[in-house]
Amino acid sequence: MNSTSAVTFWDGVYAARPAATEPRPNARLTETVTGLPPGDVLDLGCGEGGDALWLARQGWHVTAVDVSAVAVERLTALARAHGLDDRLTAERHDLPGSFPRGAFDLVSAHYLQTPLALDRATVLRKAAHALRPGGALLVVDHGSTAPWSWNQDPDVRYATPHEVAADLGLDPAAWTVERADAPRRTATGPDGRTAEVTDHVLIIRRARHVGRARRGDTPPPRTGGSEAEVLRGFLDYLRESVSVKVEGAPEPAVRTAAVPSGTHLLGLLGHLTSVERATFLGERVDDWSATFRAAPGDSVADVVARYRQAVAEANGVLDGCTDLSAPVPRPRSNGPAPSLRWALTHLIEETGRHAGHADILRELIDGATGR
């Protein structure tokens, strides 16, 4: 089923109903979240927005996502009408092809079930990777068919919470199944009828620290005493530090912006590759902002290998230079050539700055720390 039919189907579902004025939150959400300190939450398949509005009222900053433009527009209007628009943003995304940016303390997916094709495992895997260390993914699915459900197929089999978790293939060192059960409750249908239903409840928590991800700190380098040896020694130290920080970082978080400016780990290393090439190898860069973007086909290993290659070539050029006051041997064509002293100092400053960004981004991704 293609994206257009998902939009058409769900827009049709919502357009056929009058806009809800006071949509109710789901019981499993309120029982799980009540009492938790508010943070950033992502609501996947928000529908009419009962969960999103309730979360915003509890003080959470909510990103609510749905494929239906009707649902998103209605929720946006409702948040404004209730004075919650500073804490609730509704976005249209056709998951998993399009996924919201950001890092979250909680991702909630309530009844993200549809008669149309949906690669839920990919959606929920992306959701698990979008969690901050210590954050939780709450997945609540129908475990039985209510009399008013669109799905009255007598042969329907609902995946168990453990099966849903297993499908995600998450690293057990970094994510733990905290709850996987099938509680029952009395539900009320749209026509006021009540019935006993089963929910499938899954909570997966992201580890605060991944034990093996803690590297020992590498001490500052013991360089020779000359100015060139000190500058080059510290530059190599920072280059290695930033490469190791990106190496082994998990997908898709390694290319997912974790801050509003859009910065991600792969982009940082791609940018530093261009800075090395421009400064020491004289290569021209026409669009500096493009150097922060990662091509979809580039793996982490490709980006790290390209950086290491640029560093090796730069060092090859620098090895032949003895006079720090002399201009860099391969200047760019635009503007006067800087001195080698200036170029090395600039690269130390540039690499150190981005290595610090990378430290923070990597810790947000999987809790890995150390330099």
Ligand SMILES: C[S@@+](CC[C@H](N)C(=O)[O-])C[C@H]1O[C@@H](n2cnc3c(N)ncnc32)[C@H](O)[C@@H]1O
């Ligand atoms: C069964 S409803 C649940 C709505 C809401 N979470 C609730 O508990 O009332 C499923 C929701 O998932 C949304 N949805 C279905 N496919 C989607 C997709 N590919 N991307 C984003 N949302 C989708 C639908 O528009 C619908 O609002």
